[in-house]
Amino acid sequence: MILEPVVRVLNELERDGWIGRYAIAGAMGIMYYTEPALTYDLDIVTTLPTSTAGLVDLSSLYDHLTNDLGFTIDREHVLIADVPVQFLPAYDALVAEALEQAVEIRIGDATSRVLRYEHLLTILVETGRPKDLAKLEMALESRPPEKDVLSAILVRHGLLERWTSLRGGKAP
Amino acid sequence: MISLDDAVRSLANAKKARRVELAALPFDRKIEILKRLQEVAYELASAAGRPASPPWERRKG
Numbered sequence: 001m002i003l004e005p006v007v008r009v010l011n012e013l014e015r016d017g018w019i020g021r022y023a024i025a026g027a028m029g030i031m032y033y034t035e036p037a038l039t040y041d042l043d044i045v046t047t048l049p050t051s052t053a054g055l056v057d058l059s060s061l062y063d064h065l066t067n068d069l070g071f072t073i074d075r076e077h078v079l080i081a082d083v084p085v086q087f088l089p090a091y092d093a094l095v096a097e098a099l100e101q102a103v104e105i106r107i108g109d110a111t112s113r114v115l116r117y118e119h120l121l122t123i124l125v126e127t128g129r130p131k132d133l134a135k136l137e138m139a140l141e142s143r144p145p146e147k148d149v150l151s152a153i154l155v156r157h158g159l160l161e162r163w164t165s166l167r168g169g170k171a172p
Numbered sequence: 173m174i175s176l177d178d179a180v181r182s183l184a185n186a187k188k189a190r191r192v193e194l195a196a197l198p199f200d201r202k203i204e205i206l207k208r209l210q211e212v213a214y215e216l217a218s219a220a221g222r223p224a225s226p227p228w229e230r231r232k233g
Contacts, residue, residue: 003203031206032199034194036209038209039206142195143192
């Protein structure tokens with residue numbers, strides 16, 4: 001299982017305090033619930049140390065990954081066990097809630113977390129790029145969300161109208 | 173004999189059913205399929221002379 005050594009590293013980073021609680025997000029997170037689709041990146045949302053000015057500090061994490069653990073940087077990714085991993089701070093209330101409610105999963109013999117499906121769909125709507133909307137349609141064709149859960153998330157984060165508009169008037 | 177509309181509808185339904193089946197696979201199996209997709213995408217892009225993202229297993233971290 002190619003992801004198992006990656007999540008073992010992530011678990012160590014969390015245990016040792018380099019990152020806070022983390023969860024798999026992005027296309028790989030969606031693929032946990034839907035049909036497989038081509039992707040290369042493993043997006044990880046997490047809480048990261050912030051400076052007194054409120055700025056996110058990735059430098060100490062990247063220094064640890066490269067200098068202490070010997071991984072390499074490939075543009076905005078860190079290559080961990082051949083997999084490009086991107087660390088994303090929980091950048092707004094929706095993502096912070098998604099991270100808090102992420103569910104535990106097993107990858108090989110390791111444990112990890114993935115954002116719940118309904119949060120992943122809502123994040124696609126919030127981001128709203130054409131490729132996100134294409135992913136949204138593909139996801140919905142292969143797996144229906146829990147409608148009550150999805151509706152509650154959309155309402156809570158002010159995205160119900162956008163969902164309905166993007167989906168041609170269809171309610172969740 | 174069936175009409176063209178019925179044939180297309182039948183194919184679309186079969187594709188949808190296949191997507192639902194794939195969605196229900198264990199994550200480990202999906203990752204194996206993803207690795208194959210990465211290989212195929214790499215081979216097609218290389219054959220067409222386009223720059224291609226290397227599959228995970230061709231990268232060296």
